[in-house]
Amino acid sequence: MIRVAVIGAGYWGPNLIRNFAACPETELVAVCDRDQQRLTQVLRPYPGVEAITDFEQLLDRADIDAVAIATPVNTHAPLGVAALQAGKHVLVEKPLAGSVADAEQMVEAAAAANRVLMVDHTFIYSGPVQRIKQIVDSGEIGDLYFVDSVRINLGMFQHDVNVVWDLAPHDLSILDFLVGRLPRSISAFGACHANEAADIEDVAYLNLDFSDGLLASFHVNWLSPVKVRHFIIGGSEKSIVYDDLEPTERIKVYDRGITVSDDVEAKRGVMIGYRTGDVWSPHVPQVEPLAKMVSHFAECIQQGKQPLTDGESGLRVVRILEAAQRSIKAQGGRITIWDDLQIRRAA
Numbered sequence: 261m262i263r264v265a266v267i268g269a270g271y272w273g274p275n276l277i278r279n280f281a282a283c284p285e286t287e288l289v290a291v292c293d294r295d296q297q298r299l300t301q302v303l304r305p306y307p308g309v310e311a312i313t314d315f316e317q318l319l320d321r322a323d324i325d326a327v328a329i330a331t332p333v334n335t336h337a338p339l340g341v342a343a344l345q346a347g348k349h350v351l352v353e354k355p356l357a358g359s360v361a362d363a364e365q366m367v368e369a370a371a372a373a374n375r376v377l378m379v380d381h382t383f384i385y386s387g388p389v390q391r392i393k394q395i396v397d398s399g400e401i402g403d404l405y406f407v408d409s410v411r412i413n414l415g416m417f418q419h420d421v422n423v424v425w426d427l428a429p430h431d432l433s434i435l436d437f438l439v440g441r442l443p444r445s446i447s448a449f450g451a452c453h454a455n456e457a458a459d460i461e462d463v464a465y466l467n468l469d470f471s472d473g474l475l476a477s478f479h480v481n482w483l484s485p486v487k488v489r490h491f492i493i494g495g496s497e498k499s500i501v502y503d504d505l506e507p508t509e510r511i512k513v514y515d516r517g518i519t520v521s522d523d524v525e526a527k528r529g530v531m532i533g534y535r536t537g538d539v540w541s542p543h544v545p546q547v548e549p550l551a552k553m554v555s556h557f558a559e560c561i562q563q564g565k566q567p568l569t570d571g572e573s574g575l576r577v578v579r580i581l582e583a584a585q586r587s588i589k590a591q592g593g594r595i596t597i598w599d600d601l602q603i604r605r606a607a
């Protein structure tokens with residue numbers, strides 16, 4: 261049994277608490293939140309679990325093997341690094357940290373302490389995304405041409421981060437899981453409407469370029485009157501449409517695309533033909549992603565495995581988020597992530 265403490269019992273923490281309490285491989289020992297009233301309320305269904313208001317008290321507890329951090333984004337690095345240095349394994353909510361420098365510090369602290377650092381990129385543990393990964397890896401859809409993602413609704417406004425840091429980690433982590441590499445560059449636009457004084461964008465558009473023809477576009481928005489969770493992966497052979505709000509057929513694979521042939525007679529160089537084939541909806545097992553995620557965290561600790569969503573994948577997502585933020589502030593100015601990396605590595 262891995263003995264766990266959850267830190268942060270606000271909106272999201274109770275989901276981690278419920279799953280760590282239910283997971284056969286983990287024992288929920290304690291929950292820590294600065295807000296005593298909130299702790300009392302959240303821990304009512306868990307009488308055996310200890311309530312702690314000071315995070316420091318967890319650090320030298322020999323009966324706690326791991327901590328799960330569900331506090332505001334800018335606290336992830338200080339809490340995570342302290343826990344790693346105290347010899348705890350660490351699970352951190354998305355995004356891994358509030359800056360590249362913080363995320364790098366966490367990855368380094370995990371390596372130095374030889375402890376598991378995992379980020380909760382929840383969708384990676386969901387049935388549809390696992391199935392999409394299998395289809396992409398099988399080669400069935402061919403070369404990746406484009407990814408087009410829309411994640412919009414009348415959102416839960418955050419006070420510490422903008423819509424990009426709040427919503428885009430989901431889509432960027434799915435993209436990272438599928439392609440496993442950083443884009444060459446990003447250009448992003450964003451606007452603040454509700455909270456202009458605090459400079460917190462509530463609408464944003466991100467465009468990523470991977471240098472080999474793959475382009476990815478993300479729209480995240482807290483002001484949309486309708487909720488949309490739509491993700492399209494276009495390939496040279498087939499395409500996948502993933503609609504997370506669809507009750508039964510959340511993934512559809514389209515055998516539809518173009519054929520290119522020489523157009524000798526018309527001398528236009530090439531002739532484009534349209535190919536329409538079958539559309540099918542693969543079976544997707546119904547599992548709670550968070551249940552799979554906490555069980556995977558325990559398995560990685562027990563068996564010394566590298567998490568599917570390890571610190572490095574969290575860092576790649578934070579690199580894109582930070583570059584998006586810089587691009588938004590430069591009114592869509594192109595940020596070359598590869599150049600940034602080289603400069604940082606040389607420094």
Ligand SMILES: NC(=O)c1ccc[n+]([C@@H]2O[C@H](COP(=O)([O-])OP(=O)(O)OC[C@H]3O[C@@H](n4cnc5c(N)ncnc54)[C@H](O)[C@@H]3O)[C@@H](O)[C@H]2O)c1
Nearest residue numbers: 268269270271272273293294295330331332333353354382
């Ligand atoms: N995986 C997902 O789908 C998902 C969904 C929502 C939120 N999140 C993430 O969860 C994290 C928390 O978000 P939230 O919406 O629950 O925030 P929240 O503000 O509702 O809750 C944060 C809690 O942390 C406590 N806290 C803050 N600093 C602390 C400290 N130093 N020690 C102990 N407690 C402290 C606060 O008192 C509060 O109760 C964020 O990183 C967010 O991005 C993830």
